Structures are given as structure tokens and as C-alpha cells.
Amino acid sequence: MGKIFLVLLIFVGSVYAKPKILIENLWVRAVPPMSKNTALFMVIKNVGDEPDVLIDVKTDISKMISIHKTENKNGVMKMVHVKRLSIPPGGSVELKPGGYHIMIMGLKRGIKTGENVKFTLIFEKSGEIVIKAPVKMR
Ligand SMILES: [Cu+2]
Numbered sequence: 001m002g003k004i005f006l007v008l009l010i011f012v013g014s015v016y017a018k019p020k021i022l023i024e025n026l027w028v029r030a031v032p033p034m035s036k037n038t039a040l041f042m043v044i045k046n047v048g049d050e051p052d053v054l055i056d057v058k059t060d061i062s063k064m065i066s067i068h069k070t071e072n073k074n075g076v077m078k079m080v081h082v083k084r085l086s087i088p089p090g091g092s093v094e095l096k097p098g099g100y101h102i103m104i105m106g107l108k109r110g111i112k113t114g115e116n117v118k119f120t121l122i123f124e125k126s127g128e129i130v131i132k133a134p135v136k137m138r
Contacts, residue, residue: 019052019089021045021126026133028117029097033110039068040102040119040133044085045092054085056122063106065119070098079103084124097138111135 026042046052057065067082077098085100087093095101102119111117116132123129 017050018048019046019050019087019123019125020048021052021087021123021129022047023121023129023131026131027136027138028104028111028133030111030113030135030137031107036105036107038104038107038111039097040104040117041095041097042102042131042133043092043094044087044121046087046089049089050125051089052087052126053124054087054121055083055124057102058120058122059104059118060108061111061117062104062108064103065105066103067100068103069100087123113137 022045024043024045026040028040029038031038040057044054054067057067059065067085068079069082071078071080082100085093093100113135115135117135119131119133121129121131
């Protein structure tokens with residue numbers, strides 16, 4: 001009886017010690033038909049109790065996609081590539097205009113307001129999370 005209880009306890013412990021990623025408020029910025037670049041924004045929440053890291057993003061909509069951060073360097077706005085975006089347990093990271101964003105470069109076709117674009121977010125521990133983000137004007 002005592003042994004069974006201990007085994008159960010270890011099992012429950014290992015289930016709880018995990019990140020749990022939730023994606024909220026996701027949207028892709030609508031751009032004119034001629035424009036080749038846009039960005040994906042969202043709030044990445046981690047309701048688990050281990051940190052996780054966004055390490056890559058994939059999509060069929062463009063030739064290139066990467067994690068960016070807009071920084072103000074002596075009054076000049078610059079975008080820098082971010083290799084790893086950590087999401088702390090019990091915390092969240094907001095990707096928004098002027099800050100972190102998923103840069104979409106070389107659109108293969110025009111995107112329409114209201115359409116949903118598919119992306120695969122790749123996390124170090126949680127693995128692949130497929131999302132569909134609506135195209136919005138904002
Ligand atoms: Cu960018």
C-alpha cells in the first residue's frame with residue numbers, strides 16, 4: 001500500500017512539473033497587396049510550472065519567418081533577431097507592435113483581412129503548437 005502511494009506521488013509530480021503554453025490575442029497585421037512583409041503578434045502564456053522557450057516558427061505563407069524585437073537605439077528604431085524567447089512559468093510574453101514580433105518576410109501571396117493564416121510555433125519543451133491567426137487592420 002505504501003509503495004503504491006509513493007509511485008502515484010512520483011507520477012503526479014512528473015505530470016505537474018511541465019510548462020503549459022497558451023496562445024492568446026493572436027493576429028497578423030493586414031498589409032497592402034504590394035507589401036511583402038508583415039508580422040504576427042500574440043500573447044504567449046505559460047500556465048505550467050517550468051519555463052519554456054520559443055525557438056522557431058514555421059509557415060507556408062512566406063519565404064522567411066523569424067522572431068524579432070524592435071529596439072530603440074539612441075532614438076533609432078531597429079529590429080534585431082531573437083534566437084530564444086523564454087516564457088517564465090506563471091508568466092507571459094506579449095508580442096506587439098514596437099516590441100517582440102514574429103517577422104514574416106517575403107509573402108508568397110496577398111493576405112486578406114479576416115482570413116486565418118496557419119503557423120507552427122516550436123517550443124523547446126512543449127514541442128510544436130499549430131495556430132491560426134486572423135489577419136487584422138490595427
Ligand atoms: Cu521585424
